[in-house]
Amino acid sequence: ALALIPVLAISTSIWAAETTRGWAVHHSTDFGWKGNQDVTEQFTKLLRDGTLKAGEELVLDHTYRLNIMSNSPRTLPANFTLSAVKGGGFAVYGFSQETNARFPVLELGHRNTLRNLTVTCEGVPSKIVAPKRQARFFKGTVITATDKDDILIENCRLNGLISHNIRMTSCRRLKVIGSHIVGGYWSVYLASVTDAVFWRCLFEKSTCDGIKTGNAGGKACRNFVVENCVFQDNAGGDGIDTTGGLDDSVVRNTIFRRLGVSGMDIKSSYGGKKGKIEDQEPENKNILIEKCTFHDMPNGIVLTTAAEKLTVANVKKYAVHDIDINDCLFGHAEKPLRAKKDGGYGANYPTEKG
Numbered sequence: 001a002l003a004l005i006p007v008l009a010i011s012t013s014i015w016a017a018e019t020t021r022g023w024a025v026h027h028s029t030d031f032g033w034k035g036n037q038d039v040t041e042q043f044t045k046l047l048r049d050g051t052l053k054a055g056e057e058l059v060l061d062h063t064y065r066l067n068i069m070s071n072s073p074r075t076l077p078a079n080f081t082l083s084a085v086k087g088g089g090f091a092v093y094g095f096s097q098e099t100n101a102r103f104p105v106l107e108l109g110h111r112n113t114l115r116n117l118t119v120t121c122e123g124v125p126s127k128i129v130a131p132k133r134q135a136r137f138f139k140g141t142v143i144t145a146t147d148k149d150d151i152l153i154e155n156c157r158l159n160g161l162i163s164h165n166i167r168m169t170s171c172r173r174l175k176v177i178g179s180h181i182v183g184g185y186w187s188v189y190l191a192s193v194t195d196a197v198f199w200r201c202l203f204e205k206s207t208c209d210g211i212k213t214g215n216a217g218g219k220a221c222r223n224f225v226v227e228n229c230v231f232q233d234n235a236g237g238d239g240i241d242t243t244g245g246l247d248d249s250v251v252r253n254t255i256f257r258r259l260g261v262s263g264m265d266i267k268s269s270y271g272g273k274k275g276k277i278e279d280q281e282p283e284n285k286n287i288l289i290e291k292c293t294f295h296d297m298p299n300g301i302v303l304t305t306a307a308e309k310l311t312v313a314n315v316k317k318y319a320v321h322d323i324d325i326n327d328c329l330f331g332h333a334e335k336p337l338r339a340k341k342d343g344g345y346g347a348n349y350p351t352e353k354g
Contacts, residue, residue, distance in 0.1 A: 024056045028064065035062035036091075044072045057081040060088040063118070068101040068140050069094040076106065081113040089118035092142070095162055100139040104167070108145040113152045119143075121160025121183075127235070128161060128207055136207040136236065137185040141167045149173055158182065161207065164189045169216050176201055186212035191244055192219035198226045208237035209265075213244035220245030220281040229254045231263070238265040238302075245283035252290045257333075258345065262299035264289065266320055270306050277309040277318055284320040293329045296345040300330045 031046065033039055043066065046052045054077040062085075066074075076082060092105050105119060124138045141164045145151055151168075153176045158165040161183040168174060168189075174196040181187050187206040190196065191214035203210035210231045213221040221244050231239030231254070239256040240246070242265065256263030268283040294300035305319045338344025 024053070025059060026052065026056065027059045027061055029061045033062070033064060036065065038065040038067070040065070040067045040070050044070065044074055047074055047076070048072070052080065053077060055079040057083060060084040060090075060117070062088055063091055064089075066090045066092045066105060067094045068092050068103075068105060068121075069096075069099075071102060073103045074106055076109050076112050078110040078112070080109065080111075081115065082106070082117060083113075083115040084117045086116065087118060088116070089120070089157075091120050091122050092160070093122040095121055095124050095138040095140045095160070097135070097138050100163075101141070104141040104144040106143050108143060108148060108151055110148050111150040112145075112148070113154065114143070114156050115152075115154045116156065118157045119159070119165075120157075121162050124161045124183075126161065127205075137183075138162050141165075144168065145171050147171065151175070152177070153179055155179060160184070161205075166190075168193055169214075170219070175199075180204075181210075183207075185209075186241075188212070189214060190221055192216040193221050195223045196221075196225075198224070198229055200227075201229045203229065203231045203239070204233045206234045206237065208234065209241040210234060210238070211240045213242050213246055215244040215280060215283070218280045220247050220283045222247035222249065224249035224251075226251045227253055231256045231259065233258045234260055236260045238262045241265045241267060242284055243267050243269050245281070246287055247282070247284065248286045250288045250290065251292060252288070254292045256292065256294045256300075257296050259297040260340070262297055262302045263292075263294040264300075265302045265304065266323060267302070267304040268306065268318065268320055270309050270318065277306075277314060282318050284323075286322045287324070289323070289325045289328060291327045295329070295331050296334050298340050298345065298347040300328075301325065 119142050128136045140162045142158050144167045147170045150173045155178045157180045159182040163185055165181050165184045166188045169191045171193050172195055176198045178200045180202045182205050184206050185208045188211045224246055238261050239259055266284050270277045270280050303320045334345050337346045339346045339348050341348045
């Protein structure tokens, strides 16, 4: 009887949500939109004037153009679904290497779903490997959310060498499933996000990191599951970089390959040079890395803590700890193996003997 109590509670909650949402499903062609039409103003107006309401769905019947430099936000209402027919979505233009867009392509609300959506960033280079960080990408973000719950991004394709394809702060219960994310500097940037799932996703061709965690207000990222994913061909960074924590998380059955620095950089930095270590929650503790493959990169897994802030009194609490690495494969498929300085995936050893 006790085991039935939470099941009943969850079922009642779901039923209540379903009965209160609106059921209207709009198609983009209902509003007279034509394939490849610039709908920057039309889409913004539908969201601003309330034509698209909470609990409804908009289905994109074609690919439409959007100007990232428009001066109006595109914020989806709560409980809203934006979906597309196969290959449908947005071709976004107007990105710049010098000027950051005022608003993202889409700003999400509580309980939003993006499904089968393709967003392609036009006019950005396919590859930037300039030495300076600010020269490696064009400025702008595709999807953002702040302090929102229950976001689902399913079977989507986000493609562009821009700042971030996904950027979320202080969000809870994020799911990214079956999606293909190409490019970006920190392609997916998550600050103080909890209870996130990445399942069956492909992350590739970032100029730095595939997933990068950050810290907002001293709160670490925690309770992540990354499973059955692939991180590949990142030019200058890691598959997953955990500067903002990855506490109490699992990375399982995932492939990391052809990466410029490492598969996973489990890194605790604690607030910069002037911040106190006690201002932040302990980061990067209790992580299980299981049945993963790491090949063709100078480092498989790197463990880093800002050593200048560690003391005998705090080291057990704040240093990276309790990392279990079980049944993983590390190696190189590149033959002959070349050092990174020679354009390969090996480490830059100081001498042949070393």
